[in-house]
Amino acid sequence: MIERLIKGYDLDKLAVATIASHTALHILRGAKLYGFRTIAVARPNTAWFYRQFQFIDEVWEADFSNxxxxxxxLSRQNAVLVPHGSYVEYVGWRQAxxxxxxxxxxxRLIEIEADQxxxxxxxxxxGIPTPRVYNSADEVTGPVIVKLFGAKGGRGYFFARDKRELAERLANLAEPHIIQEYVFGVPAYYHYFASPMYSRVEIFGMDIRYETNVDGRxxxxxxxxxxVVGNLPLVLRESLLPTVQRYGEAFAKAVRETLGEDMKGPYSLESIIKDDMSIVVFEFSGRIVAGTNVYMGVGSPYSVLYFDKPMDMGTRIAHELDEARKRGALERIVS
Amino acid sequence: MIERLIKGYDLDKLAVATIASHTALHILRGAKLYGFRTIAVARPNTAWFYRQFQFIDEVWEADFSNxxxxxxxLSRQNAVLVPHGSYVEYVGWRQAxxxxxxxxxxxRLIEIEADQxxxxxxxxxxGIPTPRVYNSADEVTGPVIVKLFGAKGGRGYFFARDKRELAERLANLAEPHIIQEYVFGVPAYYHYFASPMYSRVEIFGMDIRYETNVDGRxxxxxxxxxxVVGNLPLVLRESLLPTVQRYGEAFAKAVRETLGEDMKGPYSLESIIKDDMSIVVFEFSGRIVAGTNVYMGVGSPYSVLYFDKPMDMGTRIAHELDEARKRGALERIVS
Amino acid sequence: MIERLIKGYDLDKLAVATIASHTALHILRGAKLYGFRTIAVARPNTAWFYRQFQFIDEVWEADFSNxxxxxxxLSRQNAVLVPHGSYVEYVGWRQAxxxxxxxxxxxRLIEIEADQxxxxxxxxxxGIPTPRVYNSADEVTGPVIVKLFGAKGGRGYFFARDKRELAERLANLAEPHIIQEYVFGVPAYYHYFASPMYSRVEIFGMDIRYETNVDGRxxxxxxxxxxVVGNLPLVLRESLLPTVQRYGEAFAKAVRETLGEDMKGPYSLESIIKDDMSIVVFEFSGRIVAGTNVYMGVGSPYSVLYFDKPMDMGTRIAHELDEARKRGALERIVS
Structure with a gap:
């Protein structure tokens, strides 16, 4: 269906659209730098905020339930939609x-992500190391973190010190959830870009989430x-980068094997680094993450490994779309 | 008085001056980028440090008590003074x-800020949410933070767990102070710029303060x-930005209503973000804050929402002064 | 010996080489910006990672034990080697x-650094303030940190709360180590560049180390x-910068007096800032530190104090090499 839609697109009038939240600002600003028309689809109560900015050509107000x-x-406007976590949250994974x-x-990663x-x-x-998952409180041997399936941005996560504390908190919990081993170390989130145009996986940036209240005093x-209320920039010890690259590529390969299509566009692996320098990945995001906002406008340190000037993720996306447009290969980066 | 002074100014020789501390480096560097003459007014013991830098045309040594x-x-030199926290501290609010x-x-915000x-x-x-203020230890129902009126950069703040601990610590305290509810969450400081030239309030950046020893191990x-010994860059979850914008505009409006003049130039709101995502503002600064230093030279992520290239706050100020100079409207951004 | 080697160099074919880890990426990228040929000397298992990047002309695989x-x-290739912590670790200080x-x-700082x-x-x-060093557990009056001589990147450090805890942990420790007073405050790492070409010491940047698990939850x-697994960017309160500058210059002077040669190139002082705003330096690095990676590609805030555009440390090094090459003064920045 999508291929048919694209065939009808007027590539000279290609627009980039996204939902007005999450990473919309830097997605649309990057798109504008490459000459795309830009559309923000907003909740009625925040449309005013997005109307301030000149790089956004159109702000639409929408009912996300339909x-x-x-x-x-959007299709009639020759738009490519850049999806992000708030989009999936607002419209629900089935509509998305x-x-x-x-x-x-x-x-199709959206469907996989809907089930922890x-x-x-x-x-x-x-083949990426992950925390142990427990089927029930009985199996638990140390501290755990419990995540509700519908949890967004860290809301609905809780920590339990041991089996007993866990059992108490689970007693009143009816919703679907996953019980994960709590891994001690420091959090680190890696931003990747899988480029069909350059046939490579790029390490694009890193961040730490700023979480309330656990990062407060x-x-x-x-x-x-x-x-999660914000993000902080991070660079990693260079000796860890080959591992970060390998995991990023292994993820792309697993997507190809599982879904039969190439990984493309931004994604993220979310990890704890332990004090033996091993990396345990406890979650992924199959699309742009909010952590990329730390590099808005200024560009990320790692982006210069691939390009002459620092880029942010919005610009990186626009660059890929622009390449695809020129080569008439838009169908290789959307689905 | 100030309008009369400005009328006598030779706008072709306009200088930007500031006190040599706090944010002087990036204020003066920004000014130089726009072709202003630059003057640093220094304490005698630090003048040597500022004399190293080519973008500072003149370093004056001064006695701040007079x-x-x-x-x-400065007036004879056609200078606009960019005030900051160290200026107010060095010369005292009455002289300022x-x-x-x-x-x-x-x-005139200086006078308001002199009284907590x-x-x-x-x-x-x-209409911005603030922490509860207690009139006495008796009223206190939970943890509090106590701030002396003259406290600068966090010195003279203390935390008390409860009513009893507070009473003990207040027993020996003669100085004027304010007792605020201690709000649990994460700190976030928002940098705004109120632009008379573009008739808007811009979100210019954000930071977290790096405080010793509470941020140490x-x-x-x-x-x-x-x-406070330094600052760290921060970006916020995009869904919080409309609220940050609203509070920034509400502050500007309250200034206009209270003092009868338009808000202009940089200012800051200083907040805790709670885990229900609400923002509680516990302080403001009516001028440039040191947190803007995190974007010196490189520019802030949010500045690209308004301009083609990242700017730092010093450059933003210089841009506004330059616009005002061109339009012959300097009196609209000073007082 | 080195002077003789340099005399034989073809300056038009000057190469910049480094060991493929630590800060290699931004060193070589900076070198490429100034038109140098670039060589990464890699461990066989990570050479693939470095081969991805176009700014690296050659990736050599090497046996570091010889x-x-x-x-x-490298000498035959007209290369200047940029040393860093991983180089010293891989080849050992004697070979280096x-x-x-x-x-x-x-x-020759390598030899000094080999002995705590x-x-x-x-x-x-x-004349830089340092933490008290204890000769034995008996002398200890408060919390301490113990560092093994061979410790790298924080591995092999441990904290002891008091004399008793220390004695217990030392009982099984045969390796050479140093017992330092544990200073309460916040860590801050300062990056300097000693420039023979401009006859000055520049403050180039700052960072905080991101350490597992002490920075985790x-x-x-x-x-x-x-x-240490990564680094975070930091700016300091401007009023502390003159002290940071003085300590940087005092260090360069002590090197000259001790070793009879001018300090040159990047180095670092590693400190705790106490809540009386005094700075205690607990370590130094006589060469580039990994913390400079936080400014890769984008450039550091402080670099604009000396140059028109933000630079990263790799670019700063390349700039100095380029100046030295033009002036025929390469021998002044190597040894």
Missing amino acids: FRPVAER LEAPVPTLGVR FKKMGLLERA TFGLVEPSFV | FRPVAER LEAPVPTLGVR FKKMGLLERA TFGLVEPSFV | FRPVAER LEAPVPTLGVR FKKMGLLERA TFGLVEPSFV
């Missing part, structure tokens, strides 16, 4: 899977919570 | 209020202290 | 001291460890 008409309108608009990246067990399964298939007086 | 002659000399030199921004209660009052008038062995 | 032939080959290839900076007591001695000679459940 996304199909919006997607159709079926939206009749060319969507950057591998769309399938999600971890894909990482395991890639709480003096042990309140329960830790893990709600 | 600032009037310095201000007069009366200095006969055009001063960027809304000068008036300061919080302005935020409340803006103290293993609970020493009392927490909150002395 | 470095002499590599050094000779004797390698027959022009090496950026003051090579000599290392602290150089800082003391510079461990809820007090595991022993703190201090393995």
Whole structure:
């Protein structure tokens, strides 16, 4: 279906669209730098905010509970939709899977990510070390972190010190969840870009999430919570980069083997680095992550490994779309 | 008085001056990029440091206890003074209020900031959520932070766990102070620029303060202290930006209503973000904050929302001064 | 010996070489910006990683246990070797001291750094405040940190709360080590560049190390460890910069007095800032530190104090080499 849509596109009028939240600002600014028309699809209460910015050509207000008409309108406007976490949250994964608009990246990852067990399964298939997953509180031998399936941005995560504390907290929990070994170390999030145009996986950046209240000064007086409110830039010890690259490539390979299509566009692996310098990946995102915002406008340190000037992820996406447009190969980077 | 001074200015010889500390380096470098003459007014013991840099045309040594002659000399040199926290600290708020030199921004905010209660009052008038303020230890129901009126850069702040600990520590405290509810969450400082030239409030950047020893590894062995020694860059979850923008605009509006003049130039709101994603503002600064230093030279991520290239705050100020100079509207950005 | 080698160099074919780890990426990228040929000398298992990047002209695989032939080959290729911590670690300090290839900076600092007591001695000679060093557990009056001589990147460091805990942990420790007073405050690492071409010491940047697990969320459940896995950017309160500059210059002077040669190239002082704003330096590095990676490609805030555009340390090194090449003064920046 998407291929047919693309065939009807007027490539001279190609637009880049995204949902007005998450990473919309730097996605649309990057698109504008490459001369694309830009469309922000906003919730009615935040449209005013996006209307301030000159690099956004159009701000649409939309009802996300019925996304199909919006997607159709985007298609009529020759738009590629750049999906992100808020898009999936607003429209729900089923609508996102079926939206009749060319969507950057591998769309079917959305379905895998909707189930924490399938999600971890894909990482395991890639041969990437992951935390132990427990089937029940009985199996637990140390501290754990529990994640609700619908959890977004760290809300609905909780930490339990041991089996007993876990059992207490699970007693009142009806929702689907996953119990993961709590790995001690430091968090690090890697941003990749899988480029069909250059046939490579690029390490594009890194960040640390800034989480409230666990990153605050709480003096042990309140329960830790893990709600992500921002991001901080990070660079890694260079000797760890080959491993980060290998895991990024292994993930792309596992996607190809599992779904039968090439990985493309931005994605992320989310890890803990232990004090033996090993990396344990506890989650992934099959599309752009909010951590890329730390490099908005200024560009990331790692982007200069591949390009003359620092780029941010929005610009990197626009660069790939521009290349694909020139080569008449748009179908290779959307789905 | 200031309008009369400006009328006598030779705009072709306009200089930008500031006190040699705080954010002087990037203020003066930005000014030089726009072709202004640059003057650093230094304490005698640090003048040598500022003399190293080619973008500073003149380094003056001054006696800050008698600032009037310095201000007069600056005026004769066609200078606009960019005020910052160290300026107010060195010359005292009374001298700063009366200095006969055009001063960027809304000068009368200095008087409001000299009184912690008036300061919080302005935020409340803006409708911005603030921490509860207690009139006495008796009212206290949870942890608090106590701030002396004269406290600078976090020195003279202390944390008290409860009513009893607070009472003990207040027993020996004679100085004026404010007792604020201690809000649990993560700190975030927002840098704004109110632009009379473009009639808008810009979100220019964000930072986190790096405070000793509370950000160190103290293993609970020493009392927490909150002395600011540096700053770290931060970006916020994009869904929080509309709120950050609203609070920034509400602050500008409250200034206009309270003081009868337009907000202009850089300012800052200083907040805790709680784990329900609400923002509580516990302080403001009516002028440039040291946190803007994190973007010196390189420019801030958010600055590209308004301009083609990343800018730092010094460059942003110089840009506005340059616009005002061209339009013959200098009086709209100083007071 | 080195002077004789340089005399034989074809300056039009000058190459920049480094060991493929640590800061190699931004060293070689900077070199390429100035038109140097670039050589990465890699361990066989990571050569593939470095071969991806177009700014690296040659990737050599080497046996570091016998470095002499590599050094000779580098010399035949008109290469300047930029040394870093991984180089010293891989080849060992004795081989590094004797390698027959022009090496950026003051090579003899490697020998001083191999002995923690000599290392602290150089800082003391510079008049820079350092933590108290204890000769034995008996002398200890408060918390300490113990560092093995061979410790790299924080591995082999441990913290002891008091005399008793220290004695227990030392009981099983046969290796040479140093016992330092544990200073409470926040860590800050300063990057300097000593420029023979411009006759000055530049403050080039700052960072904080990101250490596992001490910077993780461990809820007090595991022993703190201090393995460096990455770095975070930092700017300092401007009022601290004159002190940072003085210490940087004092270090360069102490090197000249101790070794009879000018300090040159990148180096670092590694400190704790206490809550009285005093700076205690607990270590130095006589060459580029990994913390400079935070500014790769994008450039550091402080670099704009000296140059028109932000530079990273790799670019700064290349700039100096380029100046030296033009002036025929290469011998002034290598040893």
